[in-house]
Each structure stands twice: as C-alpha cells, then as structure tokens.
Amino acid sequence: MAMKTCLIVDDSRVVRTVARRIAEALGFVSSEAADGRAALACCVAAMPDAILLDWNMPVMGGLEFLRELRRLPGGDRPKVVFCTTENSMEHIQAALEAGADEYIMKPFDKDIVMSKFNLVGLVEEAT
Template sequence: MKTCLVVDDSRVIRKVARKIVEDMGFACEEAADGQQALDYCRKNMPEAILLDWNMPVMNGLDFLIALREEEGGRKPIVVFCTTENDMSNITQALRAGADEYVMKPFDGDIIESKFAEVGLV
C-alpha cells in the first residue's frame, strides 16, 4: 500500500486530507510542521506528500528544499495544498521540486485529479 504524508499545522485540514487519501487507498501519516515531516521522511519515505506552505518550526518550502536533498528525497510526489496563490509562490514551489500545486480549500475530486496527473492513481 502506498503511503501519503499529510503535512499541515491545522489538525482539521490533516483530518480532512487523511479521509480523502485513505478513501483513495493510501495509508496516511500526519505531521504538524516541516520538521516533523522531515523527521518522518528520514525514517520512512512516503510515495506522496500533501504539503502546506505556512507552518511553524519549518515551513513547507523549507521542508521541500531539505527533502529533495535527502537520500531518496527526490522519490516522493509532493503536492502543495495552500492558500498561497501568488504566481511567484507557485513558481518558487515548482522550482524547489513540487510536482503539483492545489489551492485551499480542496476536496476529494481535486486531490484525486492531481494524484492522477502525477501518476499516483
């Protein structure tokens, strides 16, 4: 079973995303900030990561940059799920290694279509 790591400082968003990805057949793990996510990835690299941008401790962009430098860190498909909708932010995320970008609020159809676009489902 493929694993998806949901990284968001909002417990509500994590729970909503968990339900979506579990309904798609993924095992789901959660992290409340980029540092927790990086610690998780160093132990168990997931196949997919849903990533928020604005979080305490380590934000999503810093996490993504650090992840891509880790051994095996180029493997996970990373989908940013954020309220950051400025084109410069989207470009910055894609240049840092994000595979896709989704605006909040999102739903199951949006996540499923993005996962399909990047070959996860």
C-alpha cells in the first residue's frame, strides 16, 4: 500500500520542521506550505491524506483555506487537524464548523499528534 501523505501548513519554518519530523516518524510522506494559498495549490495538484494546519498565516489563514479546501473536488477527503496557538472555545468551534476533523493547541508533541491522528483514523494505536 502506498504511504500516506501529510501536508504541513504553517508560516514558521521551525514549526514545519518539528511537525515534519513527527509526521515522518508516524510513517507519512510530508510536504510543506507556508500559507493557505500555497497549501490550496498543493491540494489541487495532489490531495493529501492528512493536513496539519496553522490558524494565523499571511496571504491566506487556516480557516479560509479549510473552507476553500472543502469546496474543492475531493476536498472532503483529507483529514484536517488544526495545529495552532489559538486555544479559545470560539476558535475550536469555528474550526469544527468549517470542517476540521481535529484540533491541536500548541505547544504540541508527538504523543498529541499521534493521539489525534489515531482518533481520526489516520494511524493505528501503537499498542
């Protein structure tokens, strides 16, 4: 079976690098985008299995990207996990309403990503 793909969308190169390491440790082939617009282009070219998505980014933010993504052909397929410092109930609810599958509040670690990926069926429990 082909390896699953994960698109990491964050304007911080440091965060993308950390997230990439975690995604690859979980068995994903990963690619990166620095804003929502670039991420949409990636999705049009090849729809990933998973998307780790920051909220605040230049050009196009995470929420706007997610709404656009879900309108694309096949855009309902990727499991989208927000990964952001925004941690208010309002932000979380808005993300879920826009079609996010899960939500991670930064700071995050491998356990949290694995736990959330497991919840949305992207990875099996390690046990």
